[in-house]
Amino acid sequence: MPSKFKGVFPAVVTPIDARGRFNPDAMHKLAQFLIPKGVHGCYVTGSTGEGLLLNVKERKAVAKTAVEAFGKKGKVIVHIGAMGTRDTADLAAHAAEVGAAGISSIPPIYFPHTMGDIIEYYRAVGKAAGIPMFVYSIPALLNRSFTADDLARFREIPEFAGIKFTDYNLYELRNMRDDFGPDFTIFNGYDQVFACGLAMGADAGIGSTYNFMPEMFVAVYKAFTSGDTAKAFDFQHKLNRIIRIAIRGNALATTKVMLRFRGVDCGKPIPPIREPLPNEIEETEGDLKKLGFPDEYVKEAVEYMKK
Ligand code: MN9
Numbered sequence: 001m002p003s004k005f006k007g008v009f010p011a012v013v014t015p016i017d018a019r020g021r022f023n024p025d026a027m028h029k030l031a032q033f034l035i036p037k038g039v040h041g042c043y044v045t046g047s048t049g050e051g052l053l054l055n056v057k058e059r060k061a062v063a064k065t066a067v068e069a070f071g072k073k074g075k076v077i078v079h080i081g082a083m084g085t086r087d088t089a090d091l092a093a094h095a096a097e098v099g100a101a102g103i104s105s106i107p108p109i110y111f112p113h114t115m116g117d118i119i120e121y122y123r124a125v126g127k128a129a130g131i132p133m134f135v136y137s138i139p140a141l142l143n144r145s146f147t148a149d150d151l152a153r154f155r156e157i158p159e160f161a162g163i164k165f166t167d168y169n170l171y172e173l174r175n176m177r178d179d180f181g182p183d184f185t186i187f188n189g190y191d192q193v194f195a196c197g198l199a200m201g202a203d204a205g206i207g208s209t210y211n212f213m214p215e216m217f218v219a220v221y222k223a224f225t226s227g228d229t230a231k232a233f234d235f236q237h238k239l240n241r242i243i244r245i246a247i248r249g250n251a252l253a254t255t256k257v258m259l260r261f262r263g264v265d266c267g268k269p270i271p272p273i274r275e276p277l278p279n280e281i282e283e284t285e286g287d288l289k290k291l292g293f294p295d296e297y298v299k300e301a302v303e304y305m306k307k
Contacts, residue, residue, distance in 0.1 A: 001159045003102065003132040005075060005185045006203050007040030008217045010210035011048035013255055014062055016267035022058050024065040026266050030211075031069035033264050037214040038305065040204070041074035041101065042066060043164075047138065048208035048255055051079050053270040056087050063091075064098045075101035077206070079136065083109070085124050092129035104134040104164055107144055119153055126159030133159040138166040138189065148175035162203075165189050170200040177201030191217070192243055195236035198224045208251055209243050212258035213294070215301035216242075222305060231304070238297060245287045249276055257281055262294060 012034075015026030034042065044066045045051030045059050054062065063078045070076050078100045080091035088105060095103050105125055107118045126133045135154065139145035145167060154160045162180075165173050166189025176186055177200070188197025191207035194217060198205075210217045216239040223232035246258050253273050256266045268275050276284070288294075 001132050001161050003161045003185065004183060004203065005041070005077075005102065005162070005187070007205075008038070008210060008214065008221050009041045009043050009075075009077065009187065009204060009206045010034055010039055010214060011043045011046050011206050011208050012066065013211055013259065013266050014045065014049045014051070014054065014270070015265075016270060018267070020268075020270070022054070022061055022065075023267060024061065026264075027062070027065045028069045030259070030264055030266060031066070031073075033262070034211075034214050035070065035073045038218040039074060039210065039214050041076055042070060043077045043079060043104065043206045046079035046104070046136065046164075046206070047141065047166075048211070048252065049079065050252070050270045050273065051081070053273070056082070056090060059091055060094050060098075063095050063100060067099045077102040077104055077134065079104045079106075080125065080129075081105035081107075081109075081136065085121055088121070088125050089128035092125045092133075096129045096131045100131065102132040102134060102161065103129045104136045106136045106138065106142060109142060115150065115153065119157070122154065122160065123157050126157050129159060131159065132161035132185075133157070134162045134164050134185065134187065135160070136164045136166070138164075140166070145169070145172075147172050148179045151176060152179070162186055164206050165197070165202070168193065170196055173197060173202060174200045192240055193236075195220050195224060195229075195232045198232070199229070208255050209239070209246060209258075211255055212246070212262050213239060213242060213297065213301075215298050215305070219301040219304050235301065235304075238300075241291060242288065242293050242297065245284060245291070248284065249280065254284070257284070261285060261288070
């Protein structure tokens with residue numbers, strides 16, 4: 001199912017209220033923060049969205065709210081990976097029903113599944129959704145990676161449309177581009193190498209740190225696609241200095257803290273993920289201020305976008 005996605009897709013956090021429940025109002029506020037910055041859509045209930053820490057009912061509410069919040073301003077991709085094919089297929093059908101532009105799933109986890117099991121899993125999920133499906137490859141968390149050769153077996157799944165590639169092996173990313181042609185969508189997954197991923201053939205990026213510096217990623221994308229590669233890498237090197245400070249400890253635990261620095265309160269992480277301690281937050285904020293983040297960084301990116 002060829003379906004081309006291009007651009008910058010924040011892997012949005014799932015906002016939580018004081019009682020620890022999904023907060024739809026905050027999701028609308030987050031969308032209102034991101035959309036004017038020029039993002040092309042979003043990815044919900046993935047790693048950053050803490051999807052595996054929500055139950056099926058909550059995940060459906062997040063997907064529905066995200067589609068409403070982004071409306072026609074962007075494509076919403078719903079991560080539907082869950083422990084069992086039954087829940088995943090249910091979430092996949094729901095995502096299509098509420099108007100998601102695509103779905104994505106990690107491969108099945110924990111049990112020692114064969115590649116054959118994995119293909120059958122994706123076949124069932126794709127069929128339940130009937131919309132473009134993106135495999136989510138994140139070897140650092142799953143102990144399973146996909147090569148271009150592995151993906152050859154996915155061709156028989158009609159909804160298979162691309163990959164979210166959270167892997168530093170950009171050689172394999174390029175092999176995928178060569179094998180699957182221009183209609184296949186490759187999302188770069190590590191924010192630290194977004195410009196590199198684009199240079200090796202990615203069409204788009206999905207990332208956690210896009211939540212709190214969307215301007216910088218939109219600027220990388222604009223510079224790269226307008227042929228100014230040097231500028232794209234200049235923005236990339238700058239934003240990496242911020243990432244280095246922001247992800248000390250655990251990237252998932254700090255994303256909501258970083259969003260708070262940008263004035264968007266999405267609550268705390270979902271247990272067992274824990275927010276950094278107050279002194280750690282203070283130290284992070286101090287180090288970012290020393291570098292001139294957010295003000296100077298945002299200003300430079302915004303000015304570049306006006307050109
Ligand atoms: O796949 C994200 N991975 C996780 C996307 O959240 C585990 C990335 O956006 C990273 O969080 C980011 C920071 O390391 O590159």
